[in-house]
Amino acid sequence: MDFTPSEEQSAAQGLAASVFGDLSTHDRLAAAGTGTDAELWKELCAAGLPGAVEDIGLLGLVLLLEEQGRTTAQVPLAATCVYGLLAVAGHGTPEQRERLLPGLRDGTAVATGAFPARGGVHTSDGALYGSVPWVPWLRDATLVLVADADRALWIVEAGAPGVGVTPVETTAPWAAGRLVLDGARGESLGGGPEAYAAVLAAARTAFAGLQAGVCAGSLARAVQHTVTREQFGRPLSTNQGVLLRAADAHMDTEAIRVTAYEAAWRHDDRRPYAAQALTAAWWASEAGKRVVHAGQHLHGGTGADLDHPVHRHFLWGRQLDAYLGCGGEVLEELGLLLAAARQEEAS
Template identity: 70%
Template sequence: MDFTPTDEQSAARGLAAGIFGDLATPDRLAAAGTGTDPTLWRALCAAGLPAAVPEIGLLGLVLLLEEQGRTTAQTPFATSGVHGLLALTMLGTDEQRARLLPGLGDGTAVATGAIAEPAAVRAEALAGRAGRAGRTGGGGRGGPGGAAQARLSGTVAWVPWLRDATHVLVADSGRALWWVRVADAETVPVETTAPWAAGRLVLDATPAERVGPAHAPPGAGYEEVRAVARIAFAGLQAGVCAGALARAVEHTTTREQFGRPLAAHQGVQLRAADAHMDVESMRLTVYEAAWRYDEGLPYARHALTAAWWASEAGKRVVHTGQHLHGGLGADLEHPVHRHFLWGRQLDAYLGCGSEVLAELGALLAEEGAA
């Protein structure tokens, strides 16, 4: 295994670190509330970072999301990268990629995903509706040439960054993947632990375009997209935790108690050391999973392993970051509290550790039986 980034991945990571570091300041984050910081999003798009995602691969996206997580920057970079740019690159037809990727790359279109609750959505196929190309972004009533069309009905309880998205990747009860214009659906604001501009997605005979060839079997690509999403969001969690720990280290080395820095106390050092090992374990497992995916190697077990570490260790680290701030950690306006909120929300989004572990056990048993 060689996790050394390519020159392109390293350059993109350095560029992202500079933009997030300069613009995702505590004051700007507070002003953004639950929505995207438009100045930050424009800067990322002007630098070509979203557009670079199909070229730098999943490992490259993980490196960028680590930098976002360090600052808890208010952008839908993760959702648009996974459920838009990578999903279409992996599964879309040549026509879909040519039509949809440019908008996602320059930021004029933003994608999110509603794939975790496939049983909540049913699809009614529309035979013979592969007519002329619809409006840019797809999902129009006429439908793009050659794309399977359907009407979707159902409710997805919450979708991250839905209120800032223009399109949503939806999985139906057969685990088929559909591209839906948010403007064609109903969205209801939902308050979540982290300020992610989340919303409830309500579909009522909403027009949708099948992602991929019309003849693809039901469920084609679903597990792949699910695994890629887990790997990417595990990388985001690694960054969130690294940022929380960095803030805790800065606080404990500058804050004194009884004439000594807090960091001089053995108990503080042990908590920080445990958190550091957790962060490094998260990074190792997510890097391995992303690298294996990019190299075309089996990755399903590794995606679940990365998700488990991000869930279990992520909770420990963000709690440690808050605890090492003492009384300041209880201040809802303190920057470290954002890391706590993001860490808890990512734990819920990835699936709690016991659920992920049960899924991993079932996969190992299935592989053993085969």
């Protein structure tokens, strides 16, 4: 395995770091509240970053999302790329790709996904019925990738008849909404349960990459604080307990990163990666919440300030802990997958 980024991936990551670093500032995040930073999204799309994902692959997307996570930039990059660009490019018909991909590339279309499938949506006579309690970035979306109870995939236009969107506030400010489908018409993406499993695995890998960035940003803020803050005449960073807590957080962050890289690399190399995607999701959930808690605790009383930048990392880390399956859920799924593979080998 070689996770060394290609020239194109490195260039895209560098550009993303520059855009996020310059524009996803504390003041802009405070002004955005719980909504999307529309101007930042325009800048990302003008730079061609969403559209570049088709060329730089899932590993390239993970690198971009790491940079987003470092600054907790409030844009629907992961959702649009995973549930829109990669899903349509990988499983859509030629006509769907020709019609839908241009808007997803230039940002005039925003996609999200009603994932994972939990039996909340069913089809009857070609129409969709049911509800999904919360969908990330739904308030911005023009297209929603809906998974029904049979794990078939449907592309639904957000403003179509029979589609209702109610704003929902989640732990992280992801412009979420409750999706209600009452006879809505969607178009089949194709591929059935196999396509659903592929999109879910890609989503878990991508959001694990986002969590790696969130954790790296939280830890960087904690390190800066403990180096500059003094107690009893010396920096907090010289305290052994602080050093050990920061070291543990660093190891957890690296574990999230490397497992996300491995899953993404295997995807791009067209190797089986279902187990690796679940492994990355488990680390993102279990280790992610440890890191963002450590980041907040290492700030001491400052970490309790809801307006402090480190608190945003805490909120994002806890949201990502549960999204697409908490640690226990994905661990059970991984165990069943490995047991099925072992049984198949034995038969």
